[in-house]
Amino acid sequence: MSFPWAKPYEPTHPLMKWMDEKLPIPRLVYNATGPGYPVPRNLNYFWNFGVLAGAALVIQIVTGIVLAMHYAANASVAFNSVEHIMRDVNAGWFIRYAHMNGASMFFIVVYLHIFRGLYYGSYKAPREMVWLLGVVIFLLMMATAFMGYVLPWGQMSFWGAQVITGFFSAIPLVGEPVREWLLGGFVPDNATLNRFFSLHYLLPFVIAGVIILHIWALHIPGSSNPTGIEVKDEQDTVPFHPYYTAKDGFGVGIFLLIFVALTFFSPNALGHADNYIPANSLSTPAHIVPEWYFLPFYAILKAFTFNFLWIDAKLWGVIAMFGSIALLFFLPWLDSSPIKSSNYRPLYRIFFWILVVDVLLLGWCGMQPAEQPWVILSQLGAIYYFAHFLVILPIVSRIERPLPMPNSITEAVLAKHATDATSASATA
Template identity: 75%
Template sequence: MSFPWAKHYQPTSDLGKYMDSRLPLPRFVHGALGAGYPTPKNLNYFYNFGVLAGVALVVQIITGIILGMHYAANTTVAFDSVEHIMRDVSGGWMFRYMHAVGASFFFAVVYIHIFRGLYYGSFKPPREVLWMLGLVIFLLMMATAFMGYVLVWGQMSFWGAAVITGLFSALPIVGEAIQTWLLGGFAPDNATLNRFFSLHYLLPFVIFGVIILHIWALHIPGSNNPTGVDVKGPQDTVPFHPYYTAKDFFGLGVYLTIFAAVVFFAPNVLGEADNYIPANPLSTPAHIVPEWYFWPFYAILRAFTTDLFFIPAKLLGVLAMFAAILLLFFLPWLDTSPVRSNSYRPLNRILFWVFVAVCLVLGVCGGKPAEEPWVRLSQIFTAYYFAHFLIITPLVSRFEKTLPLPNSISEAVLAKYGKPSPAATAAGVGAAAPQPAE
């Protein structure tokens, strides 16, 4: 998606010309995020969440570096070092709450980003690699968040580490060896805390690197849009700056307002009370539960309560939990409909919202004790989760009668908002974006 007006970048100052000939960083920013990047003119506010995810990661990295300066990765003092940060370090309570709350906000933003991609078909060709890189980021986020939760070394941290690493022991032949390698021993201890701290500190920078690849992959085919129709020409686009930077800054202001409200007024609303008790290997909490963003997958894990032939229930749960995410990698080939956006797929649009409801119910079940009716509900909705991808999606994509697509993005925009008046057309409103002067 390249247009003549998008190629022009001419530094005006001597310093700008000097840098452009040696380190063309301004030219790169201009082409990637500025007026040189043509963007579909009909993007809505759901397309803000990619930028918000990047901001959330930066907040996590900055606050994490500050917390790492005062944290001690030793089982005898880890819990006390967190209390030291909260009580004695200047501004420590704020940075700790920003980091803890920021993890929840990061996942919330990414979940909305993923569901937006599912709704508008952003996983379909030619954006398969973009989609898969996003899923790699999601997996790295899950690993990073789990290890960070363990670092507090409270009751839920300790027993969460014991339960989650214990899942690997269900794998035949290599399972126990993997569990021992992860823990650095036979139970969560000092070696576990040290390696989890190292990996928790490292992985956000790995995520940042994959995000660069993610953005690079985005710029090859260009952004998808709510119609799912390919860009036909300059009349379908506007420059990313100032049109979408203004939109992103508005969304960022709303996001930071909500984030600050939670940090300063309800920082523990998403936390677990048992994690304010120091870890005790001799006292098991009544209800071991992970953070809320793992609840749907935790429900899938617990949905398997009976052995299947020679396969233990525990192994079935572990395989299903990982398969629930790995299935998403194959979605571009499971959904073969030539129409991308659910705006023009009436049946699939209904099924999408059913799927969203199923995920929410699984989340509720994952946060409840492993008892009825939650186990039964987990089993029912886990079955639907896999049926949605393996049965329903392929069948619907083959037999669904879709609505007619607009011929272009501009046609869809004008059909929604009406044709501009002659005076507005004369003034350039509703026409193609003005080309910057060379």
């Protein structure tokens, strides 16, 4: 987005002038993250999660490269190579735990980033492409995480690969060939590890590339904000640096404190104990579960327990699992309300919080065995999930009566400050 009031880049040092003429990287950084990029003045801490996701990706790439130097993608030694990293490589335990918990931290901030977008309507015009690229990043993350979970070659890794890839065989005609192509054979083995290791190493760099497109698409319309009102003049914005670099720096500090605490004091809290048992194709774990960040979708997958029409339950589960993510691509057009922020949409806000509870319920059901009452709860949760996007959201966007909105971002900020000052005076 072009801001006529943005301060242009004017290098003063001879070296920077030469660099700007030959390879204008400093100008690019200045216009993307410096005073050359004005942002809405009312952004809150929910706008920190994009930067935190970038920090998590950097951690994953750096630790992943180090781990790749010591890992052996062979079914006979993969488990032992991970134990070698943990026990014999200098600081190997730290690198492995940082990578393992870094994946969880990555998904935490991305889920918060997604729900912030849902609450504040960041998927609406003119930022549809920003949202679509974000969903692509989410899909790439899921594929990368699944392949990475298989690499330690523990019991849960092996059987997770066996079960999840097995669902592809439910697809008529092409399902079984696709499954064999993914595994490189009929069961998870050496070929599977080699394929998954190669793709797990490659995809984070693909994610980084899509993130660049994501940021590029964001800079065309500019950042959204909690009011959902577009920037009108210079008073509505402040330079990204130093205001939001300081704010993001504080967020990164909190993120790293939580990440370090998890890595040092409870590194296996989000993992599964069975993955410290070597993979055994002759011994099935009592309860096979994926990593926690897949649990809501796993619950949707397990919710289908009966055949319907000419399609069997297994295929319905696969369709629903992928459909639950594919729905997010159509969200900008399913919600036709001209109002972006839920702060001014009281009816939508109620259903948003019901959706949050529903996703948490699905996550809880996903880690439970396939028995009652968890099956019926999964089915009810899956019904509401699809109803929210396909039925409730389109209806609410047409019948809802939004609250009065301020004329500008500045007006909203000043009104909030006046309210806070009045409250403080009354308290005093």
